[in-house]
Amino acid sequence: MEALQREIADAAAFADDLPFDPDAVAVDGPVEADASGNERLGPSSDAPVIVGVDQAFLDERAVSAIVAVQDGAVIERAHAVTQLSIPYIPGLLAFREGGPILAAIEELSVEPDLAVFDGSGRIHFRQAGIATHVGVVLDLPSVGVAKTLLCGEPAEPVDGRPAGWSTPIEAGPDVEAPEGTTIGHAYQSRQWDRSQSINPLYVSPGHRVSAATTRDLVDALCAGYKLPEPTRLADRYADEVKAEYE
């Protein structure tokens, strides 16, 4: 599995090769979850279709949820319930959740322009986190958004930073990349005004996106919550589907 990850990292493009202008991406406010107001029946413009991907679990089954957003509105949701066979092992997450995610994406009728994954991309021991792995398999532009850091080193302390702040995550001895290579960023999407502090997000390129653009895209996709809208919606949808299966 590790050898395959090195091949995937080799095939991955950590430079911008997007079918749309990343500077044109923006989500004004929180997106309504479903048909409660601004859902359309399918893609209606040439604006990029961005999908959020997340999972929930019941016993040894994975509930993979996909929510497609375009112009700040949900245009489609899809999901799949799959039997799991591989345990969770840090560094090998894609082998456990990759198949289930592909099954859910196959249920989608729209063609995504970008996928936002819950987990790392290039911030990975062999530069092949789940965002990179699935992105390469589908040759789909992708980014990874993780809530905790798997490996690498922040260029500076990350505690108590204001919203909008970010710092590079550099490759250390634990990453198979030249020492100091920027493999992603710590990005503070949200912060409290006083007292309590919120941890930053750890964002990294999946495939066909650079580290800087990944940070900018996540920044543009956040709308008042810690997680970017596509991810937050997929998170909620996964819980919704899970509830129906138990």
Added chain:
DNA sequence: GCGACAG
């Protein structure tokens, strides 16, 4: 052997 480790 010890420590570290996405979801």
Added chain:
DNA sequence: ATCTTGTCGC
């Protein structure tokens, strides 16, 4: 990821 009460703050 999942199991869960109470609690702080707008």
